[in-house]
Amino acid sequence: MKKIGLAIHGGAGTIRRSTMSRILEKEYIKGLKNSLVAGWKVISKGGSSLDAVCESVVILENNPLFNAGKGSVFTNEGKNEMDAAIMDGRNLESGAIAGVMGIKNPILLAKEIMQKSEFAFLSGNGAEKFAKKMKLQSENEKYFFTQKRWEQLQKAKKSGKAFLDHTDFDKNLKNKYYGTVGAVALDQHGNLAAATSTGGMTNKMFGRIGDSPLNGIGNYANNKTAAISCTGSGEYFIKLTVAFRISALMEYKKLSLKKAVEQVILKELVKINGDGGVIAIDNKGNINLTFNSEGMYRGSMNDSETFIGIY
């Protein structure tokens, strides 16, 4: 049987053991585990990597701990605007959304766009109309309300800054957190897929779009190389076209996944003061979870090993 594998993340940033309560730590680990198990169920039974990454991301989107779906942060106007992207490594088809409200699982909308429209990227009200046409599950504002996120918005407004944070943030802005969720998988048919979803920045203004919904930048999958999902300071990931750059280093410079990821995340991204990380899996099943921040909520699973980590 061919090698299969799955990796997930729930965001990266200044996550320290010293400031994390043991109860919260347990909840994060449980959330990551549930997501891994859901994706694994699909690929271990011969299902597709595409379905697996959707299952894993849906679990994270439904968990208020993570900044995506239900747990999405609030914009400056007190709204929950979500972005998501999915890509199929078999044929390079992709689907993405930006600035979408009221959709329970943005990743499923991105998948519908990829599979059932002639488009690759829809935004705002238009994307919501398409979701309605496709009969995707919607939720009202109350569903997306979480007290913690609301308080984060009030703090952010006082300080006059927009935050990428999805957990908590430092008053002096020394600590940064990037709230995103993502999954990458290789199935037994040799197909790779990547999915990324986010609620964006707390106190987000001006309809900002980060790297998460940009296939080729925050999310990428290509059977020739690897599947990659990013989390971090979006604008810096855009600068480096991070996800496709990793793939290009593998395809054109013949670097291994590990070397390609490390060159981009630990060297090039660090050089321009960008922070965050990626989860990636190549077409041989090698998994890589690399970040240059203090922590990244992450997990991986294959036939021989299950791993969950935070710091």
Added chain:
Amino acid sequence: MKKIGLAIHGGAGTIRRSTMSRILEKEYIKGLKNSLVAGWKVISKGGSSLDAVCESVVILENNPLFNAGKGSVFTNEGKNEMDAAIMDGRNLESGAIAGVMGIKNPILLAKEIMQKSEFAFLSGNGAEKFAKKMKLQSENEKYFFTQKRWEQLQKAKKSGKAFLDHTDFDKNLKNKYYGTVGAVALDQHGNLAAATSTGGMTNKMFGRIGDSPLNGIGNYANNKTAAISCTGSGEYFIKLTVAFRISALMEYKKLSLKKAVEQVILKELVKINGDGGVIAIDNKGNINLTFNSEGMYRGSMNDSETFIGIY
């Protein structure tokens, strides 16, 4: 003195001499020439490639013949929603907008975002708010109304299809046109820049975002390699991460600009049935204008040669 150069485009597609009137042909050539002259004025006097590409694109945005700025096509809802992207090859900084209404010159808004905000990509109302804050020139709906575009929308609505067309379209959809404008330049300081602007698709639905505002896909500049602006079937350009792929082939596989462009546009894009073209200039001043469609409104200028072409 170092080599300088400039190239522009006004869209690609099924453009045939046999169906073009001589008067219209002259108007297109005049429009392209005015754009070239405006950009050339900047770099020939020692100005920056960034200012040159803005000047060239502004001229095209102000010309109702081209699908960008004033000449933007209508969405399904009868609106003019515009996308634009700009990138600075010196530092890989970029700015972009999607789904923006009422801004006279979208490329100047993209430039303001790049230079005066911490963001790289703004959308919709949010981007318009930022434009207001930056005091960019706005125009009312009347300014963007052109009879030809309005009639195109009515035709498109009747056929129930969305069109990428910016000039005219075939009833049987055998003919495709991609309305975009763009400019790339190399200045005497060795700096590259790229700018792309579009009014999108006639009868556009669901807030569709194409490749034009996606830096790394429809627009890219890197002093290490080249500056590139794309025009064509956006979803296919997204599949291949076209602009950055050309740059990656140069950086990682050491291909020349010509070989890199030809591999992506004449081989890989053709293979997946994508059509359109690119204008590109590398850091040595080599200019490349390649398309796999029947025509591309295009022009280029350097110290030794001025070229304008349609078919």
